[in-house]
Amino acid sequence: MNVLKLLIISVLCGASFSASAGYWCGSPSSGSGAERYEIISIKEVVRREGDYFRFGFNLESFLFDSIAGVKIIDLLGSRFDGDVRSAEGFFLRYPGGSISDRINLMDTVGPDRKVLKMADWAKPQTLRFGLAEYLDFVSLTAARSWLVLNVVDSDQKAAPEVLAEKNAQVLDMVRERAELGHAELGNEPYMPRHRLDGRAYGERLRPTLDMMQKRFADVRPVLAMMGHDIGGNNARRYNQDVIDVTGNPDVDFALHYYYDGPPGGPSMVSTLSNLCARVRDLKQLTGRNPSIWVTEHGRWPGGKMDEPDWQLRWPNTYNFGAALSVAEFVIGAALIPEVKGVFLHALGGTRGPWPMYQQNGTDGDFYPTAPMLAQAVLYPLSRGDIQVTEISTPEIDGGAGLRAAFVLLKLDEMGLALVSRLEKMTKAQLIIPAYAGMRVHYRANVVSATSVEAVNVPGQASPVKQVMVEGELNFSVDGRAELPVPALSVAFIRFTSKH
Structure with a gap:
């Protein structure tokens, strides 16, 4: 089954939300959207001297x-x-x-x-x-x-x-x-x-x-x-x-x-x-x-x-x-x-x-x-050049529920690296001003599992799954779109074309 096209479940958490600028050594910004996860693309680039990450x-x-x-x-x-x-x-x-x-x-x-x-x-x-x-x-x-x-x-x-x-x-x-x-x-x-x-x-x-x-x-x-x-x-x-x-x-x-x-x-x-x-x-x-x-x-x-x-x-x-x-x-x-x-x-x-x-x-x-x-x-x-990325998310067992980073790839494409510790499929609200009013096609590489105990060896009861999926996101006039995020997953999402 296509994991990014499953039923989207809106998650309301009693955990306290904190907005952390993904730019970790900068000053954390005030959070927004306590009822949903937000991943915000900031125009500022994380500038490394001399080379990419x-x-x-x-x-x-x-x-x-x-x-x-x-x-x-x-x-x-x-x-x-x-x-x-x-x-x-x-x-x-x-x-x-x-x-x-x-x-x-x-x-x-x-x-x-x-x-x-x-x-x-x-x-x-x-x-x-x-x-x-x-x-x-x-x-x-x-x-x-x-x-x-x-x-x-x-x-x-x-x-x-x-x-x-x-x-x-x-x-x-x-x-x-x-x-x-x-x-x-x-x-x-x-x-x-x-x-x-x-x-x-x-x-x-x-x-x-x-x-x-x-x-x-x-x-x-x-x-x-x-x-x-x-x-x-x-x-x-x-x-x-x-x-x-x-x-x-x-x-x-x-x-x-x-x-x-x-x-x-x-x-x-x-x-x-x-x-x-x-x-x-x-x-x-x-x-x-x-x-x-x-x-x-x-x-x-x-x-x-x-x-x-x-x-x-x-x-x-x-x-x-x-x-x-x-x-x-x-x-x-x-x-x-x-x-x-x-x-x-x-x-x-x-x-x-x-x-x-x-x-x-x-x-x-x-x-x-x-x-x-x-x-x-x-x-x-x-x-490519990694962008400062802000995210609203709860902590889970000492880690972030979600952590993400946008990267500007070649040919004017954007990508998103994402890890989710959440145990249910979640919808995250992307805020990308550059995509305001556009329909954007994406292609995602996803590794996921149903349990943190899963290992990648054949015959395991809870195997690690690897899938490549595609879909489209419709961005509003203010650059917002909802992205389904699989539970317990690591993904890289490449936004490949814009209409």
């Missing part, structure tokens, strides 16, 4: 299956207009997370590779998906490379100058094979296991930063900053110390966010508010508009890693509840001009938390997880 993945090299990775990217391209390769250059962050602070990437090259300790829970072994294999995969998928260089060396604590020379060898090899625009200096150096405060991290990264500025001026350094307070470290103080020790260099910044996983994961509203706080801090600390990349984000499964039954929570990282949270974070971040892009965690294997694809035991084929499908729907956000 970008997508990427944190590629966990230790667990990565490159054959499955290629299959899943091809699969998304066949199912949606939002093919990852047409997202105007998606990034692949390598070698992933905590492994970045343990290994020298040159030890992953060639037939005689070193045996490496890559995780506390795994025996030492060689890295099969090494630097050369990564560069092959980047070329195969038309991706953009993004390296995380080891400036921490969590196991050996080699001298910073020694690490700088090793990192130069890595950059030399990459430059011979691919265009490298960014190199991140360390992964989560603020975590308690590293025993580094902001000043200590700044001292360890300085030799690599100096080396890059002298020998690789075309590669943009990215410093790993703290998003929220961790282990007794205050985020603002930590970030200020890093900037002070390094002399406030002209660099980009990386932040990580895991959200919506009680106990242990902050709500989505809290997470986006925290992101805005870091934007304000970095503006004040540097005296300029910062360029911020969220190089890891995902839904926290809840609880703590050392809990004996923590594995039972892992489906919370890849079910449809996770897809809704991922979509809400992406849309919220896209409306903050200082945020240049977001990298979803993690493009790795089929087991463990945060998988982007799973292998079905019946047919042996690979299937994208619900968060992967949700992000694929939103790739058109990387193809």
Whole structure:
């Protein structure tokens, strides 16, 4: 059944409505329309310096299956207009997370590779998906490379100058094979296991930063900053110390966010508010508009890693509840001009938390997880100028009932990215002055489910559904039209023609 042509149900909620400018770090405007959801197109553009909003993945090299990775990217391209390769250059962050602070990437090259300790829970072994294999995969998928260089060396604590020379060898090899625009200096150096405060991290990264500025001026350094307070470290103080020790260099910044996983994961509203706080801090600390990349984000499964039954929570990282949270974070971040892009965690294997694809035991084929499908729907956000978007909506379980962002696409088309946590089909009133008095045709990519517990594997009782639908909206003389919004859904709606 065509989900956008079902009976429209008007929803009156007793919950308190709040109008939040989707432009999250701006001043919230007063709400209107407490009896209906309103999505308002504001003429102002969220202006990013130099480029459109970008997508990427944190590629966990230790667990990565490159054959499955290629299959899943091809699969998304066949199912949606939002093919990852047409997202105007998606990034692949390598070698992933905590492994970045343990290994020298040159030890992953060639037939005689070193045996490496890559995780506390795994025996030492060689890295099969090494630097050369990564560069092959980047070329195969038309991706953009993004390296995380080891400036921490969590196991050996080699001298910073020694690490700088090793990192130069890595950059030399990459430059011979691919265009490298960014190199991140360390992964989560603020975590308690590293025993580094902001000043200590700044001292360890300085030799690599100096080396890059002298020998690789075309590669943009990215410093790993703290998003929220961790282990007794205050985020603002930590970030200020890093900037002070390094002399406030002209660099980009990386932040990580895991959200919506009680106990242990902050709500989505809290997470986006925290992101805005870091934007304000970095503006004040540097005296300029910062360029911020969220190089890891995902839904926290809840609880703590050392809990004996923590594995039972892992489906919370890849079910449809996770897809809704991922979509809400992406849309919220896209409306903050200082945020240049977001990298979803993690493009790795089929087991463990945060998988982007799973292998079905019946047919042996690979299937994208619900968060992967949700992000694929939103790739058109990387193809145009995003507009400031205002919305009236209630909060639901710490997230927005609806969150949306308009984007101006090529050929004078407009698109709308939309996520709904509402459990009933809803009608939202669009207010687009540019369409006043027009009949407008639209085409929508929709991913939806009947339950937040749904996963995208065949045979599930509540499967994730993927549909493409078309329809028309009649806009009034003051630019208003009612858009049916499916329950529990992520959609990108492209307005294709006007009459």
